[in-house]
Amino acid sequence: MKNKDTVNQAQLEIAQRISNAAKEGNTEAFESGIQEMFQNIHDSIIEQAASMQGSADVAILASRGIRQLTSEELSFYNTLIDAIKAAGTNNAMMSLSNVDKTFPLTIISEVMEDMKQEHPLLAAIDTVNVSGLTKFLVNTDAGDNAAWGALESQITEEIASGFKEIDLGQFKLSAFMPISIDMLELGPKWLDSYIRTCLSEALAVGYENAIITGTGKDMPIGMDRSVADDVVVTGGVYPKKDAIAVTDFGRASYGNLVSKLAKNQYGKPRAIKGLILVVNPTDYYKTVMPATTMMTPEGRYVNDVLPVPTQIIQSVAVAQGEAILGLGKKYFLGVGGKRGIQFSDDYKFLEDKRYYKIVAYSNGRPKDDNAFLRLDISDLEPLYLEVREVASI
Numbered sequence: 001m002k003n004k005d006t007v008n009q010a011q012l013e014i015a016q017r018i019s020n021a022a023k024e025g026n027t028e029a030f031e032s033g034i035q036e037m038f039q040n041i042h043d044s045i046i047e048q049a050a051s052m053q054g055s056a057d058v059a060i061l062a063s064r065g066i067r068q069l070t071s072e073e074l075s076f077y078n079t080l081i082d083a084i085k086a087a088g089t090n091n092a093m094m095s096l097s098n099v100d101k102t103f104p105l106t107i108i109s110e111v112m113e114d115m116k117q118e119h120p121l122l123a124a125i126d127t128v129n130v131s132g133l134t135k136f137l138v139n140t141d142a143g144d145n146a147a148w149g150a151l152e153s154q155i156t157e158e159i160a161s162g163f164k165e166i167d168l169g170q171f172k173l174s175a176f177m178p179i180s181i182d183m184l185e186l187g188p189k190w191l192d193s194y195i196r197t198c199l200s201e202a203l204a205v206g207y208e209n210a211i212i213t214g215t216g217k218d219m220p221i222g223m224d225r226s227v228a229d230d231v232v233v234t235g236g237v238y239p240k241k242d243a244i245a246v247t248d249f250g251r252a253s254y255g256n257l258v259s260k261l262a263k264n265q266y267g268k269p270r271a272i273k274g275l276i277l278v279v280n281p282t283d284y285y286k287t288v289m290p291a292t293t294m295m296t297p298e299g300r301y302v303n304d305v306l307p308v309p310t311q312i313i314q315s316v317a318v319a320q321g322e323a324i325l326g327l328g329k330k331y332f333l334g335v336g337g338k339r340g341i342q343f344s345d346d347y348k349f350l351e352d353k354r355y356y357k358i359v360a361y362s363n364g365r366p367k368d369d370n371a372f373l374r375l376d377i378s379d380l381e382p383l384y385l386e387v388r389e390v391a392s393i
Helices: 004-024 029-053 058-063 072-085 092-097 105-118 120-124 153-160 181-185 188-213 252-258 283-291
Strands: 126-130 135-139 163-167 173-178 275-279 312-314 320-325 329-344 354-368 372-376
Touching: 004 029, 004 188, 029 173, 029 181, 029 188, 072 105, 072 173, 072 181, 072 188, 105 120, 105 188, 120 188, 120 275, 120 312, 173 181, 173 188, 181 188, 188 329, 188 354, 275 283, 283 312, 283 320
Parallel strands: 126 329, 275 312
Antiparallel strands: 135 163, 173 354, 275 320, 320 372, 329 354
């Protein structure tokens, strides 16, 4: 069996290629990367199943990500397996037409939990499962939380001004997933693990790109974009914020950066909590780690040393030489709308594989324009233990 670290490193490299392709608009490279990612997941699941040799031990299966299915999930997967197998001799579209192609909500919930566990950025933000909803209200801190006085329209308008309505069904994220005959033969539990892993990895790459640098045109608005009330949006694209050049993360420099987040876009003060610093994995080891790692006089290294408690998150969606500093929960990502599985004839099928299209509807944006900063860390300097000479008395 392949070493887990080797597999994770391979998936990270693929994810970086997919992210780069998405930013460059290279559809061919994007699809190629997604299919390579799915193939790796497929091979890993098949290898795990073979190593289990038909074990039914619930605890052992759970340790491999194979969970107990609900009756609804079991029925869904069995019906799906029968329909896909039937597509070998009949029209595949007709075979799936009698299947409830919408995933049970419990599967979607598991996918979201999988994404949060494997992708810290998705756990750090305000990710909400809003299945069945088309619109969602988020608090932008524009108005007061409460107001004393006569019940007049002016006061209620001030309170209501602190909320923004987000259309959840506006954008969709799609991925083409191959399902092999070998995978079907493993049964519903293993098929569930495969589909959940494919969904969580593919959707996570798409979500992270949108969360960090989404343009707002046919996709969510990213943390590095301006969402001020008076911002000029050209062709549906929100402009990027100006990058703040940072050369060190010392007390004065870092404190000054954090102070910019201590007020919302309307000048209302707020407490700093849930602070995140999102950086590219290459930059983390090349510049951020040296700038946040200190050797004590005892010769012991202390990692992620920052003047203000901050969670450092690595994401391939962040461009090298840049970083995002902000309040994680001030970014809203609503995952909602219809989700399903559809047969696709957009690919020439291999002998033992058929491709199916997975669709998720989502939207997201910073809750206010002052919640995130775009940083230029290309000249970030290493951290050294500060030593001062004090005259003896």
